[in-house]
Amino acid sequence: MCSEACDVSIGVGSYGRGAGVAATIAVLAGCTLGPDFQVPPAPAEAGYGADAASTASVPVAAGAAQTFVTGKDIPGDWWALFRSRHLNGLIEQALKANPNLQAAQAALRQAKENVQAQAGTLLPTIDGNASAARQQFSLATFGQTGPPLIFNLLQTTVNVSYSPDVFGGKRRALESAQAQADYQRFQLEASYLTLTSNVVTAAIQEASLRGQIQATEDIIKAEQQQLVVVRNQFDAGSAPRTDVLAQESTLAQTQGTLPVLQKQLSQQRHVLMALTGRFPNQGRGAAFMLSALRLPTSLPVSVPSKLVEQRPDVRAAQEQLHQASAQIGVAVANLLPQINLTADYGNTALNAPQLFTPNAAVWSAAGAVSQPIFHGGTLLHQERAAVAGYEMADAQYRNTVLLAFQNVADALRALQDDARILAAQERTVRVSAESLDLSRVQYQDGTITYLTLLNAQRTYETARLSLVQAQAARFADTVALFQALGGGWWNRSDVIVDDRPKPNIIEIVTGAR
Numbered sequence: 001m002c003s004e005a006c007d008v009s010i011g012v013g014s015y016g017r018g019a020g021v022a023a024t025i026a027v028l029a030g031c032t033l034g035p036d037f038q039v040p041p042a043p044a045e046a047g048y049g050a051d052a053a054s055t056a057s058v059p060v061a062a063g064a065a066q067t068f069v070t071g072k073d074i075p076g077d078w079w080a081l082f083r084s085r086h087l088n089g090l091i092e093q094a095l096k097a098n099p100n101l102q103a104a105q106a107a108l109r110q111a112k113e114n115v116q117a118q119a120g121t122l123l124p125t126i127d128g129n130a131s132a133a134r135q136q137f138s139l140a141t142f143g144q145t146g147p148p149l150i151f152n153l154l155q156t157t158v159n160v161s162y163s164p165d166v167f168g169g170k171r172r173a174l175e176s177a178q179a180q181a182d183y184q185r186f187q188l189e190a191s192y193l194t195l196t197s198n199v200v201t202a203a204i205q206e207a208s209l210r211g212q213i214q215a216t217e218d219i220i221k222a223e224q225q226q227l228v229v230v231r232n233q234f235d236a237g238s239a240p241r242t243d244v245l246a247q248e249s250t251l252a253q254t255q256g257t258l259p260v261l262q263k264q265l266s267q268q269r270h271v272l273m274a275l276t277g278r279f280p281n282q283g284r285g286a287a288f289m290l291s292a293l294r295l296p297t298s299l300p301v302s303v304p305s306k307l308v309e310q311r312p313d314v315r316a317a318q319e320q321l322h323q324a325s326a327q328i329g330v331a332v333a334n335l336l337p338q339i340n341l342t343a344d345y346g347n348t349a350l351n352a353p354q355l356f357t358p359n360a361a362v363w364s365a366a367g368a369v370s371q372p373i374f375h376g377g378t379l380l381h382q383e384r385a386a387v388a389g390y391e392m393a394d395a396q397y398r399n400t401v402l403l404a405f406q407n408v409a410d411a412l413r414a415l416q417d418d419a420r421i422l423a424a425q426e427r428t429v430r431v432s433a434e435s436l437d438l439s440r441v442q443y444q445d446g447t448i449t450y451l452t453l454l455n456a457q458r459t460y461e462t463a464r465l466s467l468v469q470a471q472a473a474r475f476a477d478t479v480a481l482f483q484a485l486g487g488g489w490w491n492r493s494d495v496i497v498d499d500r501p502k503p504n505i506i507e508i509v510t511g512a513r
Helices: 005-013 019-026 078-082 085-097 099-122 169-235 241-275 304-310 312-333 378-445 450-484 505-510
Strands: 067-070 125-137 149-162 298-301 338-349 361-370
Touching: 078 085, 078 169, 078 450, 085 099, 085 169, 085 241, 099 169, 169 241, 169 312, 169 378, 169 450, 241 450, 298 378, 298 450, 304 312, 304 378, 312 378, 378 450
Parallel strands: 067 298
Antiparallel strands: 125 149, 149 338, 338 361
């Protein structure tokens, strides 16, 4: 495919090219070989497979019904919907100090500079040279006699070299470099989204562990009180020694789970410290509790046609596809003639006063054309490799789109099921608590065996822990939905990318900086 250079400059500009780069391309004549990249359309048949408009409501903490609002926009600071100032502070700290985010920012700056460097290949190169030499030679070289002669030789030259981009290979290389910069842009947005999601998820996990520890401590107290009752029953002769041993064993098992939870809590705190760019011994901060978080009740759900525009990973895969498309044009142009124009102008003299006189001027001009004839099949196979690279990038892009829709569908389904699970756990806790209270009374009256009481204890203890986990799951899967929808990066109010003005290519070449 061959398109006019002015058309290429417009197309390139539509993908966010700098004004200097677009202007440079627009003034160059010639053809641009290779395919012109077209953004893949959103899949018309795609959907999430979720029909429910809201979740169930449960009369317990974190049990509010959540409504899915189709087409509602996602705020850039979506974590603020959890209404935790401590959480907001952690996010702010992470955005300032997380090394992975800083690395992504640097990678974007590097890619932008590479674009400017590649744009420079479209313009002539100008080099200035100056030299001075002092030399002595003997007259015997010319068959004469006499003392040796000493003279000075002064030279100044300006060299101009230009390779017209007749077939657009350089412009395709520039297009590829800009696609790489755009890829790094969306990689940065993906890093931003991953970081904020990880911080919120880690905080929720910490709150869950604290809730489980609190529930375990309450269970231990209840089991200690029950042990006193069983021992009194044994002392009164109404209970066998095996009941005491069984209760002691149950208490010991429960106490053994506490250090495990405490270890997990410490590790989770370390995760939060690392995410915020701090060492484990730096600033513990306030503790997260589930009761301090508010469950968002109105959840945005992007329409399927918008999802591919909002997911940073999909946009990054799209730019990889764009880069692969441009590389085909580079490979095709390498098969065709290459033109090189050079010119030199300068002065040569034996002393400084004569250096810039008309008689000291020297110049030359030359043009050359190089046409590949035989390269052992290298250029042909490079073109085929570029086509295969495009096909690979296309498959990877389509796979990324599929995973994006799967993530949203999974999150929506999880939120619906989380509400049902929480309702079931709430009923289990309520019923098992009543059963345990009744069993304790019946055991003291001697109407049931200790085994029946023990089973009631274990059912209640498991239900308590499961309830905390179910409450935390509703928060965690809400985070997963925001992440699956792209996290609202297009609505961010903070600017973490280094957007300092960069000189365009014309300024770089002319030195007007």
